[in-house]
């Protein structure tokens with residue numbers, strides 16, 4: 001999944017919400033000189049619901065009250081006592097139970113309150129299983145009936161308690177068992193379960209599920225842990241006019257109520273008589289019957305329903321693609337999706353090809369639907385065959401910078417990579433959720449950079465830089481933790497989505513890729529996917545496959561020991577160079593490193609990084625590889641002695657290394673004058689970030705950094721660099737690292753520079769960049 005907004009997306013959200021109204025003033029000035037689109041309209045914050053819309057929602061709820069059905073039933077007897085499934089319980093359960101299979105039916109009613117379902121769960125109890133402790137997780141409203149191996153459980157039995165449905169011991173047996181549960185679940189408003197949304201434009205209702213980490217059991221009773229993989233069949237009954245989507249393709253076209261096909265599907269799913277149909281109060285109903293899925297984890301099985309609009313590609317390469325590729329969105333934003341859809345399809349098709357090759361494993365599922373969903377509080381979720389994305393990723397009439405568009409496409413590539421790493425092969429328990437995310441993060445940038453067909457996108461590693469520095473910044477705090485963590489229960493699983501698991505974890509994989517080489521990655525992943533397809537793994541399995549590949553390719557470093565040094569301890573290293581020169585030649589080149597103070601068990605680590613030797617035009621003339629050791633705090637690069645000195649040394653060129661790198665004084669002086677002359681925008685962006693990091697540890701003064709920014713920003717045209725400078729670095733320097741008495745003056749200077757040197761010179765052509773600069777000017781003006 002993708003849980004967090006990137007820096008830039010966050011920035012855009014702020015811009016839209018906060019300054020739009022006052023920006024008009026400046027626009028008035030600015031548009032008198034050039035053509036500028038209107039500023040974005042101010043939108044109400046998400047939690048402030050306009051009164052009208054709230055009333056309309058209430059209306060919908062009233063008019064579709066559900067008929068009362070006479071059932072005996074269970075409500076959860078002690079719901080608040082235990083909310084989580086503990087790791088030790090999960091381990092025991094997956095030892096006791098195997099061969100799980102689900103047959104699931106839903107009546108997805110209008111109104112936003114609740115929906116009905118029936119699930120038949122077949123499973124085998126292993127020899128030695130604890131028969132008095134067999135349960136499925138369930139956090140719904142009501143269990144209407146419970147049948148265990150053909151016998152109905154009576155009302156007197158306290159079967160539903162603590163978010164679990166227990167099966168009476170005397171009704172179970174070692175070997176195959178089958179239980180059927182008729183249930184009512186609640187729609188949710190917080191995207192944890194089956195989310196219900198009413199579109200404010202047309203009053204249409206939309207549903208989508210979000211289960212990760214452990215919310216599948218809010219939708220239906222199930223073994224809600226990732227290592228109890230199972231095949232699923234699904235029948236979804238929805239109001240006529242809706243579509244239903246899930247992991248698999250339909251086995252037959254949607255069937256209207258009253259048709260023979262409809263009756264056939266219901267009887268196949270054991271839904272007696274008209275009971276399910278009558279829940280819809282006489283409204284016409286459509287049945288969507290989905291084929292059986294491969295064995296997958298329950299958190300990846302999905303249901304999406306509503307009057308979603310189908311978007312198909314007109315590109316022959318997509319239409320004839322090896323698996324069907326489709327995009328869906330709600331009606332009121334469909335026209336904007338139409339405008340961008342071919343770009344999404346291109347990214348989808350090219351990434352599937354790229355990953356198939358990189359992992360030596362073809363796309364493992366039957367189809368890929370991608371759905372833009374409203375009101376979603378996360379970035380995206382990689383449901384098998386049916387990914388969902390927050391729908392403000394769709395560019396409407398507002399400006400998206402090229403950088404932002406690429407960031408969004410990168411989200412597509414991130415989710416699609418999970419189809420292999422995460423979905424085909426899945427972590428046993430949430431301990432390894434970080435690996436799932438770090439891996440998707442790293443390979444998605446690799447894909448954006450390298451995939452055939454995506455050559456025009458060039459921002460991959462620039463966006464990745466944000467992740468690295470996010471990780472590095474978190475890693476220097478005293479709250480840092482090892483990349484690999486112990487997750488004791490399901491509720492703790494949600495907490496690990498932070499800069500360490502996403503940013504540092506991905507940087508570690510980036511380092512692994514460059515230290516051991518692409519071939520190790522390729523060979524290791526091939527055997528990994530071969531051995532574990534449709535199964536579960538732990539971190540050690542992944543490492544073992546990479547390690548075997550490294551041995552096979554005769555690489556000396558012991559990958560397993562190396563990995564331990566990175567994953568089991570917290571904190572980063574600090575690395576800097578001591579360089580002496582005489583008559584234009586290097587006479588001494590010493591690499592120093594030490595563990596940063598924060599981080600339990602922090603230590604020296606072996607890694608490789610590059611140093612670029614720039615000439616006086618700031619062109620890299622030579623690239624040198626440096627390999628640090630796990631034991632030596634200082635060592636000399638004797639091979640550099642006598643070599644031509646550089647005008648500036650760019651430490652950690654291309655960002656393959658992960659450490660707090662410090663720039664030497666000579667190079668600092670060169671960057672002060674000529675940072676803007678460096679040709680690669682990503683290199684400029686990286687140096688600004690290193691300088692900012694040095695500022696925070698007191699290795700450079702705020703005044704000096706601000707001076708560099710002011711001098712260099714005049715010529716800067718790259719949106720990635722401009723974003724970092726004006727949204728993060730300059731404001732932070734002025735606020736925290738400059739004496740307050742100069743505060744006014746600093747802002748005045750920034751205002752003048754942007755106005756005189758950048759905007760009026762006409763050197764910036766990209767509208768979104770102009771927009772960004774106006775915003776910065778406005779901040780300075782206040």
Ligand SMILES: [Zn+2]
Pocket residue numbers: 001002382414415418436437440
């Ligand atoms: Zn993810």
